[in-house]
Amino acid sequence: MPARSIVVDVASQSLRVMEGRRTVATFPVSTSKFGLGFEEGSYRTPTGRFRIARKIGGRAPLWTIFRARRDTGRRAAPGGDEDLVLTRILTLDGLEKRNANSLRRFIYIHGTNQEHLIGTPASHGCVRLRNADMAALHRMVAAGTPVRIVPPPPNTPV
Numbered sequence: 001m002p003a004r005s006i007v008v009d010v011a012s013q014s015l016r017v018m019e020g021r022r023t024v025a026t027f028p029v030s031t032s033k034f035g036l037g038f039e040e041g042s043y044r045t046p047t048g049r050f051r052i053a054r055k056i057g058g059r060a061p062l063w064t065i066f067r068a069r070r071d072t073g074r075r076a077a078p079g080g081d082e083d084l085v086l087t088r089i090l091t092l093d094g095l096e097k098r099n100a101n102s103l104r105r106f107i108y109i110h111g112t113n114q115e116h117l118i119g120t121p122a123s124h125g126c127v128r129l130r131n132a133d134m135a136a137l138h139r140m141v142a143a144g145t146p147v148r149i150v151p152p153p154p155n156t157p158v
Contacts, residue, residue, distance in 0.1 A: 004145055006052075006109075006137075008127050010036065010045065011152035013119050015109075015127065017140050025140060027133040030112070030122040036151055038098050043124040046099040046107060050147040053103060055138060056089035062111070062131045063087060076113040083124045087111030087131040088138040092147060109147075110134060 002020030009016070010031050017025040037044030056069050063075045066085045076084050090109040094102035109127045111134035112118070118130050127149070129137060 004141055006141065006145060006147040008109075008147065008149040010047070010121075010150060013121065015129065015137070017137065025136070027129050027137060028119045030114075030118050030120060030128040031149075032123050032125045033121045034125070035121075038101065040101060040105060045123070045125055045127065045149065046094060046102055046105075047149045047151045048099045049095040050092040050099065050102060050149065051095060052109075052141060052143050052145045052147060053091040053093040054089075055141075055143055056091070057087065058138060060087065062135060063113075066110075078113060078115060080113055082113070084113045085110045085126075086113055087134045090138065090141070109137070 005018045007016045007018060013029050015027045015029045016023045032043060032045040034043045036047055038046045060071050063086055065072045065074045065076050066089060069089060076086055088111060092102050092107045094100045107125055111131040112128040114122060115130045
């Protein structure tokens with residue numbers, strides 16, 4: 001069986017789990033509402049090549065709130081203005097000079113309390129999924145899995 005990888009397509013706001021060239025799952029996502037970028041404090045989603053550095057929260061119930069990558073023991077309600085990190089976390093380690101600060105920037109793939117915004121750019125830099133989708137993705141991939149975040153073609157609005 002070919003190794004798995006993840007491709008996040010910013011233009012389509014989607015995430016594909018790949019086995020070689022074959023798509024085995026597709027999930028809608030939200031990338032940053034501030035656009036794409038690599039600067040600390042920019043709240044922008046970085047692009048390029050990454051790997052999953054850590055998988056966090058594998059046994060937590062759906063809608064579990066994480067703070068500083070730790071289970072708070074509390075559950076979120078849908079909605080609200082706060083950008084919460086929920087359900088599971090996949091930390092991203094940038095493999096290129098321009099995105100090498102991604103771990104330090106706390107760029108993750110994670111669940112969200114703002115599921116109604118999935119499919120549109122709405123995050124503060126991370127890649128957000130619906131909580132059930134995040135739990136499924138977490139089960140499908142391992143630490144070390146390659147991840148590519150692909151920007152839209154030039155002159156394409158995001």
